[in-house]
Each structure stands twice: as structure tokens, then as C-alpha cells.
Amino acid sequence: MEALAALAQGFAVALTPVNLAWAFAGVFLGTAVGVLPGLGPALTIALLLPLTFSVPATSVFILFAGIYYGAMYGGSTTSILLNTPGESATIVTALEGNKMAKRGRAAPALATAAIGSFVAGTIGTLGLTFLAPAVVEFALKFGPAEYFALMILAFVTVSAVLGNSAVRGLTALFFGIWLGLIGIDLQTGQARFTFGLPELTDGINVIVVAVGLFAVGETIFLALHPQNTGGQVLQVTGSLMMSAEDWRRSWKAWLRGAFIGFPIGAMPAGGAEVPTFLSYYLEKKLSKHPEEFGSGAIEGVAGPEAANNASAAGVLVPMLSLGLPTSATAAIMLSAFQSYGINPGPLLLQSQPELVWGLIASLYVGNVMLLVLNLPLVGLWAKMLTIPTPLLYGGILVFATIGTYGISQSPIDLFLLYAIGALGYLMRRFDFPTAPVIIGMILGPLAEQEFRRAMTISQGDLSVFVTHPIAAFLLALAVLALLGPHVARLARRAKAA
Amino acid sequence: MSAFRRSFTRRDVLQTALAGGVAAYALGRFGLSPFSVGDAQAQAIDTLKLFVPANPGGGWDQTARSMEQALKAAGMIKAAQVTNKGGAGGAVGLPEFVNQWKGQPNALMIGGMVMVGALLTNKSPVKLTQTVPIAKLTEEQEVVVVPAASPHKDMKSLVAALKADPGKVSFAGGSAGGTDHILAGLIAKSVGVDAKKVAYVAYAGGGPASAAILGNQVAAGISGWGEFAEQVKAGKMRALAVSGASRIPGVNVPTLKEQGVAVELVNWRGVFAPPGVSDKDKKAMIDLVTKMAATKEWKDILQKRDWAGSLVTGDAYAKYIAAETTRIEAVLKDLGLAS
Amino acid sequence: MLPPSSHRAPAWAETLLGLGVLGVAAVVGIDTWRAPGGPGYSQVGPTAFPYGTAAALAVLGVLLTLEGWRGGWRDPDTEAELGHPSWRGLAWVALGLAVNAALIPWLGFILSSTVLFACVARGFASDRPARDLAVGFLLAFVAWFGFARLLSINLGPGLIEGYF
Structure with missing residues (x-):
């Protein structure tokens, strides 16, 4: 109950008019940069760091927290409407969300994303408030072997997006893994597949690939096959709000997403994307309408959106309780602490209670603000799809350009984006699923690095994946998820015979 | 509904004091804020251009923003313009600085020890010696840590374990070939262990590496003291x-x-002028940085950020860099990362 | 795994695609083979996963080529739905993309994006170039102002950016 009293103090800080205004500026800015593919909260916060020279610490962190949460909301909006994910954690949202939009159900998709983000963000913040010490203790049990097992489990997700041919789906997956391997190898400093281009030394940005495959690829496809636009005029039909059916199908997905997202977000190497993959897979497996997946299932939006917002809260757990920056955004927020002469560490909570609890309280406030800001906009956003096709696709490509060019000002990145767009066209034309490319690109290098770390520590002893109980459990889960259905079918057949 | 929608117009947002603050800051950064011409600071540089070969938020970027802050507060410059070009430990940005910024007065690049190593491991065709070294500004010591539960109480015990079986003593630290890895290599070499045998586990940064150490996943860790x-x-x-x-x-x-481990290594940061600047411009920059280092504003920033000031300028700095390059190249070869 | 249509004539596009995947596998394999091996401390070196990826892509490439050779995997009905390709539409979009990527360092974000916007709109059969240019310019300008000026995200220099 100590936490409650401290939290009340925190609200006293967060609810002052000045700090409310900062929170609003944060969520507003965050939504704006979240919308843009490539520009994320980390870059925005970094660019605003000089504010720390002139504005009090509490206000600055309330602003930053608002940007951080806001970006997650903004990223899903463009995923759903334009098939152009604004953040890597909202790529999965595009899979079902954009299909819903094409069927005239953009408004319910946006609504379930916004409400799910609110629900999960609040659950995550509650977890941050009351469970942080326990969660951190659990998260630190994860070493390279455990993370490798987690990544393997996440790879199972690919089976949910393989499409109707395993060969084509796996081709896409391995192509994605290769794209992920491009750049300097962290473990040995060797450049891999950079072909002498310095632009490739830090790897290819996954957002560039997602936007290229999804948005640019689709633009090329529709320009070349204009007959296909006629059938899918992006009209808003039906109710603007979620129907009772939508609610029934969403709420469990929100909760499940939140409970997957929060702990994985709290893991120092869990990442924001992994929980969205797992949530998507789980929702498809549990759904009563698995056949709708791939053509706009609302659970497939609700779950991953909840998962990414809960994981955003999770990331703050090690940051505030141990001073560990486990994402790029957290690292930059921590460097802002140092501008105030505050050294974030395990003692941060004791030495700066007002700051930490004010920040936590402002997360609750920011979540409410984002819901209030986003829900009324749903109708307005959905109307965007009634923009004439030529202008809509012209606009999509301009936005794709800002994100890509804004990071590096390098035309090479634009060529890359467009080349990947051409590839996306080919894949769509010849029935290759594109989602596995993204999954491979994100999970491939994570799995590789963790595997090699585990091997360096164990001196090449593979048994660590079995002798570490958590790793063994996760791997068993992966095997079960892959083989379970087949075994059940075999068993049924054996019984019948 | 209409009330909500109204609250999204930019005018309203800007009216709230704070977002106004954000905008004012942004405008100020582009030198759009009006300042009187011909004021008392006749000798001040109008715009100092700072080139950061790293993304916003990192150590070099913070050095640049801190310089901007200190120089402006002391009235030595009117504005600063920071350009970020990140990638490969500075190896992506350096060619741009050397080629496109050539001969520009009032321009400085931030760099440091990390860049020396990164240029070597990336086999960069552009060398740091092509720039004009102005001054070393700060340095940070590295620290060797073990998890709280580790049996090792001092360096002697860790070194003994390392000598007994280097494969068993895993070190967590930053990316391969970076400062942390270089220190691991230097320690191994100085106690007679093959640097290539050190079980170095690279992480993307201090946070994930710290997590591995706190979770007792590795035997030891190396990073900057601040981390x-x-x-x-x-x-x-x-x-x-x-x-x-x-x-x-x-x-x-x-x-x-x-x-008893004869190794000394600090992670230093400094500034460089582009190639082709005149001797006069070079001297002006050295003067500017020397004066800045003596200001109270700069000293305050150093204290807040736990940076140790360490001013070395001009030719002495160039010699220092040359010596560091030779030493780092040798250890990177020992580690099998450079040839 | 093989479709019953294995007596059909080879589908050249699909066969080529399969060969393309084999080509990628070859690039991955050869580039890995050329790279120096890892230093000793890394138990599993930087080439292990790339070799695995190359091998997987090679197997998949062979399977795809065979599938293409035996008539391909495309359903003739969906193929018919695609209708006649609009090469004109593709040409305009490609022109817009090429102009943007090639000229953005000189024209700057605003003008280059305006051209991109107008070209893409034209590719989608818009016949009002003046409107497209105007809308494109407005959109690019607002976006540029919001991000470059207010957020100070660097969108690079350009012909007209300096005036604002």
C-alpha cells in the first residue's frame, strides 16, 4: 500500500496544470511522429534533449513519457489506414487492420486499437506501479539461452502467416532472415553483406522494409493492375463504432495481449515486436473465426495493439527500478536524467520519488488523454479513405519518403525503399506472403545473437537449452505449438482406424 | 465532438505555454529567434557548425549539445547548428566531414576513441588523420565489474581464473572492437593470455550488458564507469x-x-576541424575550445554528467591520437578484428 | 506437395522467380564464403547463420523452380482477374520514384515530393495535373514545415527550403 500513497503523491505532481499541458504536448507530438514511418519516439526525444537545459526535470519526463506512449497509438493509425506501419511494433497491426479498412471497417479497427491500447497501457502501468520488483527479478533470470528459446517460440508465429504454400512462405521467411543479417555483426565486428556500401553497415531498417513491401509494393501493384482498385473502393460502410460483436471479440484479445506484452517488454532483450507476433499467433489459434484471419479479423488488431502498448509500459520497469535502458527510447530518456545530474540506477526510486511517481502518474494521465484524443478522431481518420485514389497513393508515397529520408538524408535509402517496393509487388503478384519477411528480419538476428552469446558463455555446449529450465520450457512450448495439431490429427486417425 | 476537434488545431496547442516552449526551442535552434546585430559580442562566432558522426542521444551528440550550451551561455557563439550522421561508430559520417565540409571555418566534428577502433575494424578508406585535430575535451575511465554474487573479490582473483581457462571467464560489454572489448584484449595480453581466447559477449549497449551481469549470466563485465x-x-x-x-x-x-595489470585505457572524446582550414582558423578554433573549457558553464556540465575534463590541444592532441591509433590497431589485431 | 497440374506447360515467370531465389542463395553463400571467419573467442562465428540461410534458400529455390517448370502455382482464375496490366500507370509511378530518389538532394524535400505526388497521381489515372501539383506541394510543404521546422528533424537542404 506504500505504492498507493506514493502514487497519490505522483498524481499530485502530474495533475498540476503545467504538467497536464506538458503531457498533452507529449501525446500530441508522439502521435504525430508515430504516424510517420521511420521517425519514432527515440529520435524525437533525442532531438528534444536540449530542453533539459531549461525546463524542470519532472515536466520534461512527463513530456517524454507522453511522446513514448503517443507514438504507439500513432503508429497503429497509419498501419490500419494506409498499410504503412509507423513503428516496428505496429507492423503486425497492419496485417488484419488494413484488411478491415479495405472492407469498410476502418472505424472499428481504429477503435479497437485505441481502446485496446488504453486498456493494455493501463494494465501495463498498473503492473509498473505494483509489480515492478517481482517482474524485474523474473526478467533478469533470462540469459542468452532463455532469449534464444523465446525467439524460437516467436518463430512459430510464422506458421500463422505462411499463406497457402509452405515453400513460398518459408522462402519469404529466409529472405527476411538474410535481410536481417546485413550489417556489422555485433559479436565480431565483421561486416556482412554490405557490398562495400557504408549505408548498409548498421543494417537495413525494418520499417523501410515493411513500408516498402506493404505500401510501396501495393502502390505499384494497383498502378499496374488498376482493375483491382475498382473492387475495393475504400468506402466506410456500416457503423462507425464497434458493434457488440466487435466488443465481444476484442476484450479477451486486449487482456491476453496485455499479459503477453508487459512481461516481455520488461525483459531487457524482449523487444516490442516479439509480443505482437506472439499475440497475433495466439489470437488466430484461439479465435472462433480463424478463417477470417488474413481478410480482416478484429482480434488480429486488438491483440497485437494491446501487446505493444503493454510492452511499452514493460520497458519502463527495468528503466525505473534498476536504471537499465533496454530500448533506444529508454536509453535516451536515461541520458536526459544525467542532464539534471541525476544518475539513474537501482536507487532512483528512493532518491527521486517525486520524479519517478510523477512520471508513473503521468502515464495514467497520458493514456486517458490518448484515448480521448483518438476516439473522436476515428471517424475523421476513417473518412481519409474516401480521398480519391490518385491523391491517396500520392500521399502515401510522400509520407513513406519523409520517414526514410528524414533518418539519413541518403538517397540510397530511398532507392532501397523503392527496390523493396518492387520486390513487394513481385511477391504480391506471385502469391508470396510478405509478413514472413518482416518476422524473419526481426527475429532472425535476435535469435542468432542470443544463440551465439549462449554458445560463447557455455563454451559451445548445446545442452544449455535443455538444462536451463525456462529455456527448456519455452522450447517445449514451441515444439508443441508446431507439432501439436499434427499429433492430434494422427491420434484421431489412429483412433478411427 | 467539436470541442475535441477544436483542441487539435495547432494554434491551440501552441497557445499552451509548454508546447510554445517546444516550438520556441525548435525555432531557436534554427537561429530564427531574433537577436540584435552588432551587440557587445563583436568577436563572437555567428554560427558554429557541429558535425556529430552518430545519431542523436549518444555520447558524442551530448558532447555537441553541451558545447552548444556552454558556448552560448558564455556569449562566445550566437548559435550552433548540429548535424548528425550516424553509423558504424563514426565510419559513415567521417567521409562526409572530410569531403563535403572541407575548408569550412567555424566547423567542428566530435569524435573519440571509439572512432579510432571503428575506422580500423571497418577498414575505412578515410582516416582520422585527414582531419585537423583541435582538442581532446573529456575522458572517461572504464571499469571491470563482476556480479555481486561472484566469488572474485579483486582483480588478482579474476586474472587467475582468466589464466586458468579464458573460455570460462565470459565478459559482457559493448559491441565487438569497441572500447570495452579493447580493454578486455589489453588485460588478457598483459597477463599473458591469448586475446583471441577471451570469451567476449557483445551487447548493443550498457543497458542490456548490465542486465546480463545483474542476472549473473556472465562472469564479468566491462564498460564506462558511468554505465x-x-x-x-x-x-x-x-x-x-x-x-x-x-x-x-x-x-x-x-x-x-x-x-599488477599494466594496462591504462580511457575513453576520450574531442573535436576536429575539417581538412583544408587555414592556420588562422585552426588557431581560432583552438582558442574557442580552450576558453570554453575554462568556463563555469562547461565545468558545471562536466560535473553533472560525470565527465572528467582533460584538455589537450593542437599538435599535442595530434600526437596523442597517433599513439592511440598504433596501440589500438595492435590490440585489434590481437583480437583478430583487424588485419 | 506437387500440384496435380504437373503435366501443364512450364510457367516461365514462376520458373524465373525460382531461379531468382537460387541466385539470391548463391549471392548469400558466395559472399559468406569470401568473408573472413570469426575470431576464436566466438564459439559460433559470424558465418554459421548466413551459411544456413543460404542453404535453406537454395533448397527452396530448387523447389520453386521445379514447381514453376511443372506449370506454376498461380490459379488461372485469379490471373484473369488481374486484367490487362497498365504499363502507362507503372511508368508514371516508376518515373515519380526515380525522380524523387535521384533529385531529392538537389531539389530538396518539398519540390521533389511534389513531383513524386503528381507522378503517382497521374499513374492512378488522374487527369488534373495542376490540382495534383498543388495538392502535392501543399502536403509536402505542411509535412516539411511540421517536421523540419517545428520538430527540427533534418530533411536536408533544397532549392526553396531556405526561404522558410
Whole structure:
């Protein structure tokens, strides 16, 4: 109950008019940069760091927290409407969300994303408030072997997006893994597949690939096959709000997403994307309408959106309780602490209670603000799809350009984006699923690095994946998820015979 | 509904004091804020251009923003313009600075020890010697830590374990070939262990590496003192040694040398002018930085950020860089990362 | 795994695609083979996963080529739905993309994006170039102002950016 009293103090800080205004500026800015593919909260916060020279610490962190949460909301909006994910954690949202939009159900998709983000963000913040010490203790049990097992489990997700041919789906997956391997190898400093281009030394940005495959690829496809636009005029039909059916199908997905997202977000190497993959897979497996997946299932939006917002809260757990920056955004927020002469560490909570609890309280406030800001906009956003096709696709490509060019000002990145767009066209034309490319690109290098770390520590002893109980459990889960259905079918057949 | 929608117009947002603050800051950064021409600071540089070969938020970027802050506060410049071009430890940005910024007065690049290593491991065709070294500004000591539960209480015990079986003593630290890895290599070499055998586990940064150490996943860790200091103070990690010539003031951790490991390494940061600047411009820049280093504003920033000031300018700085390059190249070869 | 249509004539596009995947596998394999091996401390070196990826892509490439050779995997009905390709539409979009990527360092973000916007709109059969240019310019300008000026995200220099 100590936490409650401290939290009340925190609200006293967060609810002052000045700090409310900062929170609003944060969520507003965050939504704006979240919308843009490539520009994320980390870059925005970094660019605003000089504010720390002139504005009090509490206000600055309330602003930053608002940007951080806001970006997650903004990223899903463009995923759903334009098939152009604004953040890597909202790529999965595009899979079902954009299909819903094409069927005239953009408004319910946006609504379930916004409400799910609110629900999960609040659950995550509650977890941050009351469970942080326990969660951190659990998260630190994860070493390279455990993370490798987690990544393997996440790879199972690919089976949910393989499409109707395993060969084509796996081709896409391995192509994605290769794209992920491009750049300097962290473990040995060797450049891999950079072909002498310095632009490739830090790897290819996954957002560039997602936007290229999804948005640019689709633009090329529709320009070349204009007959296909006629059938899918992006009209808003039906109710603007979620129907009772939508609610029934969403709420469990929100909760499940939140409970997957929060702990994985709290893991120092869990990442924001992994929980969205797992949530998507789980929702498809549990759904009563698995056949709708791939053509706009609302659970497939609700779950991953909840998962990414809960994981955003999770990331703050090690940051505030141990001073560990486990994402790029957290690292930059921590460097802002140092501008105030505050050294974030395990003692941060004791030495700066007002700051930490004010920040936590402002997360609750920011979540409410984002819901209030986003829900009324749903109708307005959905109307965007009634923009004439030529202008809509012209606009999509301009936005794709800002994100890509804004990071590096390098035309090479634009060529890359467009080349990947051409590839996306080919894949769509010849029935290759594109989602596995993204999954491979994100999970491939994570799995590789963790595997090699585990091997360096164990001196090449593979048994660590079995002798570490958590790793063994996760791997068993992966095997079960892959083989379970087949075994059940075999068993049924054996019984019948 | 309409009330909500109204609250999204930019005018309203800007009316709230705080977002106004954000905008004012942004405008100010582009030198759009009006300042009187011909004021008392007749000698001040109008716009100092700072080139940061790293993304916003990192150490070099913070050095640049801190310089901007200190120089402006002291009235030595009117505005600064920071350009970021990140990638490969500076190897992506350096060619741009050397080629496109050639001969520009009032321009400085931030760089440091990390760049020396990164240029070598990336086999960069552009060398740091193509720039004009102006001054070394700060340095940070590295620290060797072990998890709180580790049996090793001092460096001697860790070195003994390393000598017995280097494969068993895993070190967590930053990316391969970076400062942390270089220190691991130097320590191994100085105690007679093949640097290539050190079980080095690279992480993307101090946060994930700290998590591995706190979780007892690795035997030891190496990073800048600032990354681990709070964990050490809270008793979650044990600091065995720092890497400088003498102890960090106020920190009761012995140096490597005190414990019989003849290694000294600091992570330094400094500034460089582009190639082709005149001797006069070079001298002006050295003067500017020297004066800045003496200001109270700069000293305050150093203290807040736990950076140690260490001013070395001009030719002495160039010699220092040359010596560092030779030494780092040797250890990178030992580690099998450069040829 | 093989479709019953294995007596059909080879589908050249699909066969080529399969060969393309084999080509990628070859690039991955050869580039890995040329790279120096890892230093000793890394138990599993930087080439292990790339070799695995190359091998997987090679197997998949062979399977795809065979599938293409035996008539391909495309359903003739969906193929018919695609209708006649509009090469004109593709040409305009490609022109817009090429102009943007090639000229953005000189024209700057605003003008280059305006051209991109107008070209893409034209590719989608818009016949009002003046409107497209105007809308494109407005959109690019607002976006540029919001991000470059207010957020100070660097969108690079350009012909007209300096005036604002």
C-alpha cells in the first residue's frame, strides 16, 4: 500500500496544470511522429534533449513519457489506414487492420486499437506501479539461452502467416532472415553483406522494409493492375463504432495481449515486436473465426495493439527500478536524467520519488488523454479513405519518403525503399506472403545473437537449452505449438482406424 | 465532438505555454529567434557548425549539445547548428566531414576513441588523420565489474581464473572492437593470455550488458564507469578495477595498475576541424575550445554528467591520437578484428 | 506437395522467380564464403547463420523452380482477374520514384515530393495535373514545415527550403 500513497503523491505532481499541458504536448507530438514511418519516439526525444537545459526535470519526463506512449497509438493509425506501419511494433497491426479498412471497417479497427491500447497501457502501468520488483527479478533470470528459446517460440508465429504454400512462405521467411543479417555483426565486428556500401553497415531498417513491401509494393501493384482498385473502393460502410460483436471479440484479445506484452517488454532483450507476433499467433489459434484471419479479423488488431502498448509500459520497469535502458527510447530518456545530474540506477526510486511517481502518474494521465484524443478522431481518420485514389497513393508515397529520408538524408535509402517496393509487388503478384519477411528480419538476428552469446558463455555446449529450465520450457512450448495439431490429427486417425 | 476537434488545431496547442516552449526551442535552434546585430559580442562566432558522426542521444551528440550550451551561455557563439550522421561508430559520417565540409571555418566534428577502433575494424578508406585535430575535451575511465554474487573479490582473483581457462571467464560489454572489448584484449595480453581466447559477449549497449551481469549470466563485465556506477553504488555489481592512470576522485576502486595489470585505457572524446582550414582558423578554433573549457558553464556540465575534463590541444592532441591509433590497431589485431 | 497440374506447360515467370531465389542463395553463400571467419573467442562465428540461410534458400529455390517448370502455382482464375496490366500507370509511378530518389538532394524535400505526388497521381489515372501539383506541394510543404521546422528533424537542404 506504500505504492498507493506514493502514487497519490505522483498524481499530485502530474495533475498540476503545467504538467497536464506538458503531457498533452507529449501525446500530441508522439502521435504525430508515430504516424510517420521511420521517425519514432527515440529520435524525437533525442532531438528534444536540449530542453533539459531549461525546463524542470519532472515536466520534461512527463513530456517524454507522453511522446513514448503517443507514438504507439500513432503508429497503429497509419498501419490500419494506409498499410504503412509507423513503428516496428505496429507492423503486425497492419496485417488484419488494413484488411478491415479495405472492407469498410476502418472505424472499428481504429477503435479497437485505441481502446485496446488504453486498456493494455493501463494494465501495463498498473503492473509498473505494483509489480515492478517481482517482474524485474523474473526478467533478469533470462540469459542468452532463455532469449534464444523465446525467439524460437516467436518463430512459430510464422506458421500463422505462411499463406497457402509452405515453400513460398518459408522462402519469404529466409529472405527476411538474410535481410536481417546485413550489417556489422555485433559479436565480431565483421561486416556482412554490405557490398562495400557504408549505408548498409548498421543494417537495413525494418520499417523501410515493411513500408516498402506493404505500401510501396501495393502502390505499384494497383498502378499496374488498376482493375483491382475498382473492387475495393475504400468506402466506410456500416457503423462507425464497434458493434457488440466487435466488443465481444476484442476484450479477451486486449487482456491476453496485455499479459503477453508487459512481461516481455520488461525483459531487457524482449523487444516490442516479439509480443505482437506472439499475440497475433495466439489470437488466430484461439479465435472462433480463424478463417477470417488474413481478410480482416478484429482480434488480429486488438491483440497485437494491446501487446505493444503493454510492452511499452514493460520497458519502463527495468528503466525505473534498476536504471537499465533496454530500448533506444529508454536509453535516451536515461541520458536526459544525467542532464539534471541525476544518475539513474537501482536507487532512483528512493532518491527521486517525486520524479519517478510523477512520471508513473503521468502515464495514467497520458493514456486517458490518448484515448480521448483518438476516439473522436476515428471517424475523421476513417473518412481519409474516401480521398480519391490518385491523391491517396500520392500521399502515401510522400509520407513513406519523409520517414526514410528524414533518418539519413541518403538517397540510397530511398532507392532501397523503392527496390523493396518492387520486390513487394513481385511477391504480391506471385502469391508470396510478405509478413514472413518482416518476422524473419526481426527475429532472425535476435535469435542468432542470443544463440551465439549462449554458445560463447557455455563454451559451445548445446545442452544449455535443455538444462536451463525456462529455456527448456519455452522450447517445449514451441515444439508443441508446431507439432501439436499434427499429433492430434494422427491420434484421431489412429483412433478411427 | 467539436470541442475535441477544436483542441487539435495547432494554434491551440501552441497557445499552451509548454508546447510554445517546444516550438520556441525548435525555432531557436534554427537561429530564427531574433537577436540584435552588432551587440557587445563583436568577436563572437555567428554560427558554429557541429558535425556529430552518430545519431542523436549518444555520447558524442551530448558532447555537441553541451558545447552548444556552454558556448552560448558564455556569449562566445550566437548559435550552433548540429548535424548528425550516424553509423558504424563514426565510419559513415567521417567521409562526409572530410569531403563535403572541407575548408569550412567555424566547423567542428566530435569524435573519440571509439572512432579510432571503428575506422580500423571497418577498414575505412578515410582516416582520422585527414582531419585537423583541435582538442581532446573529456575522458572517461572504464571499469571491470563482476556480479555481486561472484566469488572474485579483486582483480588478482579474476586474472587467475582468466589464466586458468579464458573460455570460462565470459565478459559482457559493448559491441565487438569497441572500447570495452579493447580493454578486455589489453588485460588478457598483459597477463599473458591469448586475446583471441577471451570469451567476449557483445551487447548493443550498457543497458542490456548490465542486465546480463545483474542476472549473473556472465562472469564479468566491462564498460564506462558511468554505465555501471549506480549499480556498483547500490551493491548490485562489484567493481574490481578502473582503467585510468589514477583512481577516479571520490570512488574507492583501485586501478588496474595498482593490482599488477599494466594496462591504462580511457575513453576520450574531442573535436576536429575539417581538412583544408587555414592556420588562422585552426588557431581560432583552438582558442574557442580552450576558453570554453575554462568556463563555469562547461565545468558545471562536466560535473553533472560525470565527465572528467582533460584538455589537450593542437599538435599535442595530434600526437596523442597517433599513439592511440598504433596501440589500438595492435590490440585489434590481437583480437583478430583487424588485419 | 506437387500440384496435380504437373503435366501443364512450364510457367516461365514462376520458373524465373525460382531461379531468382537460387541466385539470391548463391549471392548469400558466395559472399559468406569470401568473408573472413570469426575470431576464436566466438564459439559460433559470424558465418554459421548466413551459411544456413543460404542453404535453406537454395533448397527452396530448387523447389520453386521445379514447381514453376511443372506449370506454376498461380490459379488461372485469379490471373484473369488481374486484367490487362497498365504499363502507362507503372511508368508514371516508376518515373515519380526515380525522380524523387535521384533529385531529392538537389531539389530538396518539398519540390521533389511534389513531383513524386503528381507522378503517382497521374499513374492512378488522374487527369488534373495542376490540382495534383498543388495538392502535392501543399502536403509536402505542411509535412516539411511540421517536421523540419517545428520538430527540427533534418530533411536536408533544397532549392526553396531556405526561404522558410
